[in-house]
Amino acid sequence: MDFILILASGIATGTVLLYATVGEIFAERSGILNLGVEGMMLIGAMSAYKAAAATNNAWIGLLVAMLAAGLVSQVHAFITITLQADQVISGLALNFLATGISLVLGEGLTSLRDVVPQLPKYSIPGLSQIPWLGGIFFDNHSIMVYIGYLFIPLAWYFINRTRPGLHLRSVGEYPAAADTLGIRVYFTRYLYVFVGGLLAGLAGATISLSISPGWFGGLTTAGQGWIAVGLVIFAQWNPFRAAFGGFTFGALRRLVLDLQGPVTIFGLSNPFHYNIHYGFFLKMIPYLFTIVFLVIGSREANRKRIGTPAALGLPYIRGQRGL
């Protein structure tokens, strides 16, 4: 078991989760819960693949993916912000819708396997030679990974240290206060739901054009969108923690795969090697861990009470009478 490889793999798959999670963080910080991340990622993956194949350019595929997912997110935005419907159910509906669209428009894409261009991979000269860390973080990674490294601190800075970030946070905490000061609550929410969609599309494109290239129907995203939603809670709405959670999770998934290989682990006979059916239990681990992450995150949220955006999940109605 090559730990460097496992951790590096964790970084790669974790990048996908990281984009989706931070996208959802943006949406939730504005007060809108969008459970449709899985569906939006799927649309991203599908449209990236299709567009890249059609134009023979992976970057165009990426762009199309972001816009497509962003567009779909606006359905949810309209239903929850303007029509003020329940955000949970709307998110679920969005998932069905987006999945349906992906399957319909994704017909016949699987056969394009070898024709679709992928996003480039790089090793950073100099940094990739650092013992251990170089191999994990800077060696032979998709460009999306490196973009991710820059993206995380930028996202954090934007949310916490800039004026638009202040406005974003206030809309999610106390929209009435923001409204009375002239901040356009509805517009802000539409905007950040859109941003969430863009990033979910980006995440999906990262899968189909880079990390796990290909289109496999509904299995392409394999529940990662849902894991991203769970990670948001674990991340306490903080991009750095989101990255940490994503990378850890990614490493876990790889570890689980590799665990069946060696004959012994730490000197003890490896049960997963001898009975391949035990492998199914290994496959459960990432999902079990998500639940554990959730428990940890929920307990922290309960204790600190300043984690969850206070207005999350509640529609905003100006001048609601009868307080």
Next chain:
Amino acid sequence: MDNEKSTHELVVQMQSITKQFPGVVANDQVDFDLRKGEVHALLGENGAGKSTLMNVLAGLYKAEAGSIIVHGKPANFGSPREAIEAGIGMVHQHFMLVPSQSVTENILLGLKEPRFRMKLPEYTRKVTEIAKKFGLQIDAEAKVWQISVGEQQRVEILKMLYRGADILIMDEPTAVLAPTEIDELFNTLRSMTEQGKSIVFISHKLNEVVDIADRVTVLQKGKVTSAGINTKDVTKADLAHLMVGREVIFRVEKKDVEVGEVVLNVNDLKAFNDKGIQSLNGVDLNVKEGEIVGLAGVSGNGQNELAEALTGLRPVTEGTVEVNHKDVTNQPVKLGIRHGISLIPADRTHVGTAPNLSMTDNVIMKNYDQSPIAKGWRVLTSEANKYASGLKDSFDIMVPTIDTSVRLLSGGNLQKVILAREISSEPKLMIAVQPTRGLDVGAIEGVQKLLLSQRESGAAILLISEELEELLSLSDRIYVIYEGKIMGEVNDGDIDKIGQMMTGTPLEQIEKEGVN
């Protein structure tokens, strides 16, 4: 009279404003004007349309008809931002501050400066300077959830001043303040008018209006009954008449009732609030049969936690609660209900009722699992409907049918539903928290009459309220709570003593000082 201000420069002129909501005309051709440098009170009972009118001025609502002129220029504000740009700033009754953010962040919210990066240290300095200029005491770096209510209000005022507002609308500003804080506020307002600011003071409290305002406009059910009269030229009785349209009885009729056994006995009660802070610090009080015992205090001193602790909704960490000599501390809520403990919660929409369920479903909340409404595992719909219809008639609840969702009811009728439910269970102990908040005078009278009649039937009532006048007129005795402890008990309605206790001086100390 005209000598005091040589020119009556009008900064605001509202003419014939009409604002409607589905089913109700909140403002009916209302005229209102504001002179520079004055405090102009907008007086009226709850629901008269005062806040609505000012919400129109401040850009939160759009009127259906009428015109507005601000600083001589026609105004048609589409949003609060436009109103602020014209110099109009509103300080709401419920503060529009984001608790998890700092004072400075709250003040900067919605502004175009700083452009992108926050540069907090620089702006914190700016904010502190401006605060000093207007004599407002604040800590610019503190997070809003950490500061006191009075300070939060100052932040709200500062927010508007920072934006260059010279017209301030204060919506029921004294509702959350203790008497000394009210004095501070009035001083602040006076110093602002001296600096040329103009202030609209929305209130339903006659005493305050007479104290602080130069002129007053009275609204009644959406119409103006008297516009811009000098407060010096008018009496309280006149104002009350203008507010309500009939003779207002200042004191409710209270019969003499023989007081019986102790029903509620609370001993050294301690409990935490939701934030983990000790909010009840050893409360001692008792309530006997046939009396209304009032609990006075500025909001946030443990009243809600006390009501919850007494009914089993909040765990008690130390001390005991006894009802009819039985220890009921920390017992399950249902058991309390069986023992005749009844709670009228402060929040009637979010706690007291289920908004989308029918009136019937709401009134059987306490007895759905008792006969005759319950039979075995079932809830007998016919019995429930019978019960609900009976309550609808005897309490005169205005509702289209008993199947109507209660979220469609007015505040007064909603409270009637809750009262009907609680009273008809013939409680031995009734805990009423803010029972008349937000109701119009007719509904308030109704609620108070019901409480008094319960008292006559021998119930023991603990009345927790922030309206001193209500406590004084209804209670036989009044306790005062401050920071989770009882400061003392009075039965002579001495407002000064009560006021001092509300700000933290225990009774013994007051009496000692009184002797000296």
Next chain:
Amino acid sequence: MADISVKESAPKWQFPFKIKIENRIENPPRWLSPVLSLAAVIIALLIGAVVIKIAGGDPWAAYVHIAKFSLGSVGVLSDTLVKAIPLMLVGLACSIAFRMKLWNIGAEGQFFLGAFGASMVVLLPVLPMEAPKWQFILVTAGFGMLFGALWGFIPGFLKARYNVNEIISTLMMNYIAIEWNNYFIYGVWSEGGFQMSRMFQRNAWFPRLTDLAKRWPFFGGLTTHFGLVLAIVAAIILWWVLSKSRWGYEIRLIGDNPRAAEYAGISIKKNIVLVMIVSGALAGLAGASEIMGVVHRLQGAISPGYGYTGIIIAWLAKLNPLAVILASILFGALILAGREVQPSGIPTLIQGLIMVFLIASDFFYRNRVRITRKVED
């Protein structure tokens, strides 16, 4: 002076009606609810038709095909009912949970565990091979409910105790359930190394209409099975519980306002766990009935997403157990005959569209649209 009410000065042609949207002040009329549901379905079908057209197919032919091949004859009607049975039970499972605003997305996983439980009775075995039919029916249904209940209990407990978001936890349990079943399908109970268990013996099967063919030849070939009885009985029981029982009152109260329920002395945590157990049991029963009535062995492919479709069915039925029966038949038809419609994602797309329009239509529940003639002033 600026007059707020007049916005334009020059007369020009204006839309002669004024459309105003305002909050309702009374309960909406009773016919509104089913009409909105129907409208949502129709609009979804229309959009689906457009999509089919764009993809090069013939929408009218497609829909006629669906209708014919699901409701056109007794034979296909029977097949539709077979598809509707698990949908009914899962729809019921979602209904009771959603009534309390518990978002059980885990019906799929509870379905799988129910299938496991029922299979266990035959494969472990729990009952001897020649046990009488009625024993198999009783025990497999029971085990199905038991294991489904367990799978619902776990996220319920986590929510009650740690306030863990049930949407994600139930969803994770879905993936875990698949792997759990796989272990037994590929390993312990695998038949001859294939990815499925052995075929169950005949006397373990749920009785089917076709079993009566000897006596009544009319029933020959009809595969509608006993699960239908279980589903309809469950629907009636659930309807009674929700509208007539004390527990149903508690569930509805908690769903509408948990704080009011607390204040009435109802234990929310206890009910979270109870409702998840019942919800899981119903979904588990769906799995058991599918195994014992249709598949007759344990294998990996036992659900085309029944658990997720159940969510839409529950919502379409407005969480009313009796309406769930109707909605399930509709969706059963869609799934059955929709398999042959090209492109293959169309049924999922239509389901998604129905759900989206259903939710959007809720707007009209709370708001009234008033169209009045504009009068020149």
